[in-house]
Amino acid sequence: MNTNNLKNIAIEHLWMNSKSWLQSNKENGPRIIIDAKGIYVTDSEGNTFIDCNGGYSSVNLGYGRPEIAQVVKEQLNAISYFPQGSTTEPLIRLVEKLASMTPGNLNRIYPVTGGSEANETAIKIARGYHSRRGDKGKYKIISREGSYHGATGGVMWLGSPDKVSEFGVPYPGMVYVSQPNPLSNKYENESSYDNAVRCANEVERMILYHSPKTIAAVIAEPIVSQLPDQAVSPPNIIYWEMLRDICNKYGVLLIVDEVVCGFGRTGKWFGIDHFGITPDIMTVAKGVVSCYVPLGAVIVSEDIADAYVGSENLFRQALTFGGHPAAAAAALKNIEIIEKENLVNNAAEVGKYFLNRLNDLKSKHNMIGDIGGIGLMLGLSLINNDSVSKNINTNFSDKLKSKLIREGLLLRTNGKTIHFGPPICINKNQVDEIITKLDKVLFELEQE
């Protein structure tokens, strides 16, 4: 492989996620991954790294499982697509499987091709549900400040609208509430319970302020996976119990975004399993197929889906690639392996170990602030003391990243936080390897 040639072509023509071609040019071209197995990836120059964030917290199973490649190959050889108005066996088997895994009567599954599409679809289903029942004014969607639910036309306005303000007039009906976050130091000395109650009460206040006649749904991740300045911190269980009750009280649908939390990431199959409530709609992507091929799904309760029955009453949406048989076959195999290899328990157990090891690091490094997480969705903040926070700027962030890369760690950091979402097949020795390397980098930064 002529790496330089490929890199030049990428600089000339490729528009990557979260990276401009100018930046790529400065770095002599993007990193080209040519091999990957488990948590390790190798680039075209022969460097091997640990992918501490498993793609985009999405390669749950780990890289390079030949069983998945095999079923995709077999499926494409058997039947590669389907005529309009028909379907295929792997998709039927997949929706049966998903219905059996999800809580309550979440039994009707609409397949899509990723997380953004899943959330767009969930919002449409929620609005259409109310409209079909005669509540045409119920269109507003409540989301939590700082959350991310996708990048497309509607969902990009959820959670963090400032980041997308250049893209035009905000989507109508977006309502924002506070993020429950026990680590937030905005309200000093607030307990995790009080934090949860205050934030849930705010949802009710907002519903009343806007009038329940205008609110279609609340959308939230069970445990928020990425806040730009904070470590991961699950809310107190009371938050979700209250949210469920509030939504019931005012006829507001509860949409749970399991795009990151789902499929073992948090040490249970779904993030919401930690809280014992059943949402009206659940969205999944990423881990459902560990990113071997594109797939997402909207999992809807029977009551909501039943608003869409009858030939005059169809859900007006057709996504050509939704429910592709190769993606369905890959997802089925992915779930089968996660089950067989007990990887959800592994995420819980190794996640606890990882958290303990991060706490060991904290006792050695003054620059570490909060540490938090659940299962293999972990984060730490680097804003412990004022002198450190003042020094955290782009320069620091670049230095941190380049030292981590030199040590062979690819991970998500903006210089203020470091997030970890490794493949859930990671073992304790591999966690030790990450901690040793991180320890070295933080020590060097402190020396400098």
Ligand SMILES: Cc1ncc(COP(=O)(O)O)c(C=O)c1O
């Ligand atoms: C919580 C959450 N929801 C939705 C999305 C969007 O998913 P996708 O990138 O597959 O469109 C993401 C992506 O990172 C996410 O983190």
